[in-house]
Amino acid sequence: MNKKEAYTGDDDDDDDCVERLAMCGSICVNPKKCIIHFKPGRTYIRKIKLLNMTDRPQIVQIQQSENKIFKFPDLTTLTIQPNNSWNLEYTFSSYSNQQFKGYLNLKNTTDRDNLAIELWAIPKTYSSFPSIINFGNVDIETNVTRKLHLEPESYPYPFRIFIPYAVNGLSVNPLCGEVPSDTPTEVTITYKPRSYITLSAVLVLYVLKGNRKPRVVTLTAVTKPKIKRRNSLLNTNKIMPIKMYKTPLRKSIKPADKRENDIVVFNRLTLNKILMNKRSTTPTESHAWLNPLGEADEVYRNSYAKNSKKFMENVKIFGDAHKVAVKSKIARHEPVTTDEEIQYVIDKRDGEWNDYKDESKFIFDDTLDRNFWKRCQMYNKFVNAVKMIIIKNRLLTRLNLFNAMRINDITNTT
Helix, strand or coil: CCCCCCEECCCHHHHHHHHEEEEEEEEEEECCEEEEEEECCCEEEEEEEEEEECCCCCEEEEEECCCEEECCCCCCCCEEECCCEEEEEEECCCCCCCEEEEEEEECCCCCEEEEEEEEEEEEECCCCCCCCEEEEEEECCCCEEEEEEECCCCCEEEEEEEECCCCCEEEEEEEEEEEEECEEEEEEEECCCCCCCCEEEEEEEEEEECCCEEEEEEEEEECCCCCCCCHHHHCCCCCCCCCCCCCCCCCCCCHHHHHHHHHHHHHHCHHHHHHHHCCCCCCCCCCCCCCCCCEEEEHHHHHHHCCCCCCCHCCCCCCCCHHHHHHHHHCCCCCCCHHHHHHHHHHHHHHHHHHCCCCCCCCCCCCCCCHHHHHHHHHHHHHHHHHHHHHHHHHHHHHHHHHHHHHHHHHHHH
């Protein structure tokens, strides 16, 4: 066998043995299920370890696989000495791009026990992961589905999908899970447009295995206006008069009319124009779970835009670590000797800290590191807190108006 063509491991340095220990009497078998992800034309070598865990010899009878593509040595009976092991090697090679399956039967004549080891050979599939998923022209209030296929590898690996900016009407299922080693996993992306805003979203796939870079997929779609079709012709009970209309000649289209029509269509598809003139279709569309007053979306959007600078200054301070760092930076070169001077400096710096404003730009980094999920949770808490502050202000305004009206009613009645 040529050494250049034989591979004792996988190309990704992954272990193909996905299920580890099994017992055949007093013989410990590792593994009990072997999976080889192969490339056609290459030869692979795998080992099955048999360990005698007793203080007496164990006799094992080997019945080779009926599928002769898994080639084992010419052994029928094997004797394993006490506290010793035996590496049973087999080779696999194929030029066809198909899946193979076989069994290796072991019979422990000493302890009278049987074990069947599964042998799998799965061809490697290198699927081209799309960078753009285009839903095309979508009718409003219509579901459109696209699917992503996560291909299996040598052993199961976890994954997680993150959408940095939430989009109304876009859902992904599942958002996290594990891809098994023998079957691909489907991720369903469903989009149901609720307004005429053009979809442009980003989906980030994190494979939590090794140091792999996240994969970014761009989602695009254009919403078509809903056409109301007349169903009066389907009503057979209604008698309708039949009129003959003269068919006019082909109407000439002036260049000016066509240009004006193109401008109208372009304005409808321009994101800035749509955001400026957007009106909520239903009052509680996007704030149904956190909108006790039933306010329209403009209330929250205008309040957020009005206080956005103050919000973004406060969002950078997630805990006391930032505050301690700034305090230590301010009081780094203060000469202090006595306790009174130390307390004076602390009070002075506390006053400076209350007036301190961090003017640096806040950037929400979506790269995966150790503190990623903590930052994501804190960011979500901040957004929810902003909504609650806005709602609290609205409630206080309503309560003050109600108290003023009640006092006026009492004074008028007296």
